[in-house]
Amino acid sequence: MLITAAGLFPGRQAAIAAGPVVQPADKVMGHGDAASIVVARVNGAKINMAQLMDRIYDLTMERYGRREITPFLAQKIKDEALNQLVLEELAYQKAAQSIKISSSEVKKVTKAQIKAMGGKKGLQKYLRANSLKNRAAFETQIRRMLTVRDYIRKNIAPKIKITDNDLKTAYARGKAYFHAPENVQVNKILFFGDPNNPRTIQHIMKVRSEIIKKYNNHPEKLKADGTFVVQQNIHLNKVADKELYEAAKKLGRYKISKPIKMNGNFYLVQLTGYKPARNKSFKMVKNYLKNELISRKKQALLAAWRQQLPKGAKIEFVDLKP
Template identity: 25%
Template sequence: MSKTKSSILSRRVGITALIVVGMTLAAGAGAYAATKMSLVVNGKKSTVEPVSIKGVTYVPIRSAAEMLGATVNYNASSNSVMITSKPEKSPLGDAGNEAIGSVNGVSITRNQLYAAMVGVGGAQTLDNLIQDELIKQEAAKKGIVISDKDVDAEIAIIKKRFPSEAEFQTALQQAGMTLEDLKKQTPMQLRIRKIIEPSVKVTDADVKQFFEANKAEFDVPEQVKASHILVATKAEADEIVKQLKAGADFAKLAKEKSTDVGSGAAGGDLGYFSKGAMVPEFENAAFSLKVGELSEPIKSEYGYHIIKVTDHKAAKAATLAEKQAEIKEQLISQKVQELSYTWLTELKAKSKITNSLKGK
């Protein structure tokens, strides 16, 4: 919005104050044949009364009010002059006046919500929508279509980068996202990748070089897969151990008793983890247990754990052959990411784009 238009908008918002102040100026006066009237501005009776001189009542700055978009009318039934400012045309149309909330009987409309949202990141949100539309158009030109199946496959690839479902969910929470948020963002990322990827070259030599430089990251350390039930007191833990030894179902008790909500919902399952991932007391106990073995209550800063190891994997050195496809995929993704900013900047430069909220 230009500076000039912004100034006019400000005056419309504050038109009531301008009219009241202008009363003493007697500028652009309009006359009404009445000896005594009241002045109503935006539905409220003004504290300033029109001036009557020799039987003629003058309403100051009528012409200025009308110039700024207000209406000035005489209401014979109430013997009053009505001055009402005209609001800016709402982008929401008639629906903008719909009440979507209220406080003690005072309505909050869609227009108010829209204005508030525009003021808080509106320009950036519109810019994101513009960018998304631009990418969609470019993908359509190249015949690229992203299906739900493509999105699900990409989500599955992302999940494989995490040792367990619990760690994947934790990563989402830390990013302030839900799985649905991720699914909504994925189509745009896939379109960019499919557009840029044909120009990306990754050779076997590139893969080998990366593997040798980062081999330790691909080696699989010793891991255990364990489940646990976490409770606050030793008495609770002892009772649970007693029930388990008597044949109670571990997963069922975890769902009912564990204060670790995340793993509890999964029957206590923590997935696979290596040394250094858990607090020392928990880790020492888990790595000392045999598969299928149950621990006595283990105290940590979080409470008392009853641990059950369900699998064990020995350390394994990675080979180039088994990691080649994974590394190539990773290198392609990195190059696509590196090229995407320049590609998008150039695409925007040659496209006709407007964002009327910029600068708001």
């Protein structure tokens, strides 16, 4: 839905606070086309079955893909879809009280949208998919989207204020994210053989070959024979494990090193994880933090606005007969 694209319902989370008034259906379910079946009225404006079916499909694909949906979950999705449509209608009605969109702007945006769709064929495909009769219906949808968008820009966006103190507080809270040492994680194989015996190296190379060829780079599958021990997902210390640390950094992920001698023993290491050091100053992340805080405050303001929309509105859910 284009109104959703305007940023009114991020994540499409919506709930209706006002209690519904149930009315008889305008048409019995299963008769007439979906666009003519009324499922709800919002201050007299109708929401039809085609809109509801489109939104149910969108929510289902967005959250569950093609997984099997239980009857309970299907009802939950249907209720949420209908609630969203009602809130979108309320938002448009509220915005339209003070926002007027010129025909020239509607035509300009419509033209750009059609071009983005790939021209007339793309438009026709969109119209069919969204149960819209013609280009005029599409332009009406565009006008509604622009109306809500401009209302948000005029009445909600100006309320978003971010101070330097807000940014510094956010930076302090995110210290662990912005500052972190380099991290090298490995599977470590320690060998017990005499490091001065040439046969020890031969044995290590044999084990290395088994890991790669026989066990497809899975050292944990090696059969213990008392000559080695496998330690999984070890975080190496840059100082205490210097030789292993430096060798592991140069490996591709899950690759096996050649024998490494450290503290009188031989090892093989397999790189399982690597994170470079992070040391980002306040100046480096200031714009990022500002955008994050603006986004959060905008969502909070929109959520508060959505909660107010149903107050005083006449919302009727139609009781559809099977």
